[in-house]
Amino acid sequence: MSDNEAKSILFAGVGGQGILRASDITCEVIMEVGLDAKKSEVHGMAQRGGCVTSHVRYGKKVYSPLAEPGSIQTLVSFEKMESLRYLKFLRQDASIIVNTEEIYPPVVNMGEAQYPEESVDFLRKHYGRVISFNAAELALKAGNIKTANVVLLGALSNLMNIDKSIWQKVIKNSFPEKLVKMNLDAFQMGIDA
């Protein structure tokens, strides 16, 4: 384990799910409470429907924007099977938030492979705390499926010791005026999920 006190969150999902926006917002929230923050992501080819991850690291002083395998405290998975892809990065006592929405990869679409069943049960068996719900459905209730990323931030905010009002303030500043209410609703749904 690293001696550094920095904490790590891993956001994982599929290109187009708003993962980078979610990790941006998380970093802004962390900065608001006066902590150092670094995040890492890869743009370009990965965005065309491929896997997308973003590491967020925070603490008094952060050096690496990438977390070390075996050190991450929190996984926020934007898609069900993607929650299984990066488990080597997690601590055994990690908390996991899973959007149970399923997005099939090409080989599953072609009928050449199975979409993994019972991923959430697997996670529950191996990790301390697993919070699972369909963020896409909640996002639709909030007004647009694209707010699923902010629904997941609502759930994440329950695991972080930062006042909800700071999250709300950053969310307000992150979207154009007409989308603010919808995103605040989505955030609340994630808190209540």
Add this chain to the structure above:
Amino acid sequence: MKVLMSGNEAIARGAYEAGVRFAAAYPGTPSTEILENFCKYEGVYAEWSPNEKVAVEVAIGAALAGEKAMAVMKHVGVNVAADPVFTVSYTGTNSALVIISADDPSLHSSQNEQDNRHYARSAKIPMLEPADAQEAKEYIKLAFEISEKFDTPVFLRSTTRVSHSKSVVTLSEPAPYEDKTDFTYNAQKYVMVPNCARIRRAEVEKRQQALREFAETFPENRMEINNPDVGIITAGMPYNYAKEVFPDYSYLKLGMVYPLPEQLIRDFAHKVKKIYVIEELDPFLEEQIKALGIKVIGKETFPYTNEFDPGVLRNAIAGTTEPLSPYQESLSPRPPNLCPGCPHRGLFYALKKQKAFVHGDIGCYTLSYMKPLEGLHSCICMGASIGMAHGMSKAMKEKGKGKVVGVIGDSTFLHSGITPLLNMAYNRSDALIIILDNSTTAMTGMQEHPGTGYTLMGKEANKVNLKDLISSLGIENIKIIDPFDQKATISAIKEELSKEGPSVIIAQSPCALFKRANIKPKPALKVDPDKCEGCKSCLGLNCPPISWKKGITKEGSKRKGISFIDEALCNGCGLCAQVCKFEAIS
């Protein structure tokens, strides 16, 4: 003020704070956002040049006029720009000139993993390498200062992890802009004929010596002496990984990776017992340090390939092994794919039927090489498709007739496809070139180019007419098609392949994600479960919304399952309906 910035945003900000108002670039991951951010600052001029060589030449011209200028590109872009880069090192820059090379260890979005620090050494140009966004902002300023002070171009090297990581940056007041432009006539210095160049060649060595001395006291080459048992010499992002895992070791962090501060390195070596050189890719620092006669541990311990992370360094130094995932089943990969409604899909589906050898190029369409489209069979670099198709066609003579194709995007064609096409017209081969004209530079995120009618600054501009351009090169057979019309696409490809001499097809249809094209959303398509015979033809398109469900059989049919279309993902382009032999999709 403190803000969260990516390395690329910070480079743009730092240049602006340094009073720089002039930049040229060609987009390329991971460098693209530098100019996209720089162009938003008040009073700047920034352009997308057609390629990196032009961008560097534009920046040299501006610097020669007395304007601080920056040229920005990804690592392989420096290959394209190398010709002017090596010689501007001789002439010097008059004002300041900084060339930014954004390297891509791990090949996140590139065709190779070259280490561009070698360019600094072979072109005799100093190179700075920041480790995070704050340093990126400061180092670009230092790069301009060094350029001005030593009359030399300066490289700033970033990597994907620096360019695309975000961290906290403290903003400073921008320096006021001073217009210092004027004509400087000095033929001895700026006309690189052998007589003058020989004189400048000697000047370069004097400058090298001055820079080596400067490097010794450059404050960003800094020692952190802690535990003297282990010393680490490193630069750029790997410094952060090492500090994360081994905070108690001693460090020599090099902000300038070329030329190296030899005395400082010797001093550090005296202060510590054992030295690791930690650098991604090539043993660039290691070999130079070993040449000083200093014993260090390097590539016998650390990998040559891929970017590092804290785990890689811990495993290499402490001999630990990477933790295992408790999930040991194999997970289906999720490779990037052409988007729903992508105009390239129909073209490659039609092209596959001709069983030709297809030379590919750099762009989204390269993704079509995968199953099931298997749309192209080679890809080397920007513009290579045309030269390679011509070469193969010439070498194979009759055997290659009607069987050799090159495909290239509009932005890539304008980048470096014009000269090889001129060659095809001149030296005449039978290859077919297909220009996939989606009206934008799609792969890097919709950048303008000379064929879009707009500039980076958002001004309306001349829009090159591809057909006229190609015709003027001497190509007689030119056809424009809509790749969403399968029948017309197939017959055009057949016809042009059968012709004598070079042919060009321009497949014109805007990128599905291109906002300005204002593609009206069409209703999602549906599969009629009574009509679907389960032949899987539509699956051959590899369109994200189309999937296959086993076990849905039908009386009087041998079908084993049927296709489904996910309405939420489908953009209604209608290609699958054209491909279906049973009229089951509408």
